[in-house]
Amino acid sequence: MRELTCTAVSAAVRQLCIDANYHLPPDVEARICACRAAEPWPLAQATLATIEENLEIARKGVFPICQDTGMACVFLEVGQEVHFTGGSLTDAVNEGVRQGYADGYLRKSIVDDPLFDRKNTGDNTPAVIHTELVPGDGLKITVAPKGFGSENMCRTRMLKPSDGVEGLRRFVLEAVEQAGPNPCPPLVIGVGVGGNFETVALLAKKAMLRPADAAHPDPRYAALEQELLAAVNALGIGPAGYGGQTTALSLHIASAPTHIAGMPAAVSICCHVARHKEAVL
């Protein structure tokens, strides 16, 4: 049994919230640079250059990359031999978010009640927390702030087994087509397939967080990732939706066992500001 204090968890979450909003992961930035170099359309090149310039300014630590500093989505991989001391783990994560969004001058974008009051909670809490028990005595924290321009364009659909690969392809292309310019392309796309209604969206979001160059371990899925990325980029939506080759930077698929009667699918769409930072305690 290893003891971890809630204070240490809060401090880590605080720093991850700030870092994630000022520094884009290097793999995402490298994809933006590579796509600009390969982009044949002048207005699209200019838009990608502005996006790169924006990252340069943000990393100086004064202006966050995007004004929508997101809903704080926090993934916890908790070693089953860890014992948290000094309070509740959920409270510790929310305290870290509270401190990070205050000290980092990040926007507070959470409302308490979704339907009636819609009153801003003022400190960007509560966070969305996903906790997974894993072997060992460590704690891995991933903070992935996500803006709602792109979150609003995500989709889930209960496909039928007979829909097959073609049905999944149609669903992904339809989601990107309908989103058009709204989610701030170029996009980072995660596709989930399998599981059930409530797990498939999480699968898609986890696929979205994979490193840009990490292909699916199954070569059939890896080939489908390449094919779908090419099909998305053939749509011509382009950076900011002004037209061009670069509609998406990357596309990953995550799959899971499912029921004989179904093939749940989800498309998680993120803008080019695909933020996430990790720490291990």
Place this chain on the structure above:
Amino acid sequence: MIELHTPLTAEKLKDLRAGDRVLLSGTVYTARDAAHKRMLEQLDRGEPLPFDLQDATIYFVGPTPTKPGERFGSGGPTTSGRMDRYSPALLDLGLRAMIGKGKRDDAVKAAVVRNGAVYFGAIGGAAAVIAACVQSCEVIAYPDLGPEAVRRLEIENMELTVILDPVGGDLYETGRAAYLQAAGK
């Protein structure tokens, strides 16, 4: 680049076409979902709005808090489509330009043409670049809304692209079509 200065009259905007790139300077007002809802409620009650709509420009944005010693926080555009149900009424009352990102519905497109107005696009997610062109920022209404309060911004050379123009052009259709044609797809 076409240089424009507020207030934007229909006369100044009449030759703009979808895809034109513009450097805008002058005064713009920030408003997004909650502020639009309140403004329309005020109009329903016959109350005056927080600013004069005639030839005004609204920027759909909710900025990050301004750091000490800075003039503004990060402030890129939010998705404009959420304001579609409010924009036509404001355009008919004199609003002449909107700055945002993303698709607008047919009612907004018709109101833009009807009023000789323009919908400009700023690059979503390029919020730190946009901050550099803001010279001053003052909350003028609804401070309880926090990031959604109405602010008066003085801007200098804000880089924008015309999305919807006064003659019905839409860059989201024509820009993509032009690229696809050039690419032979």
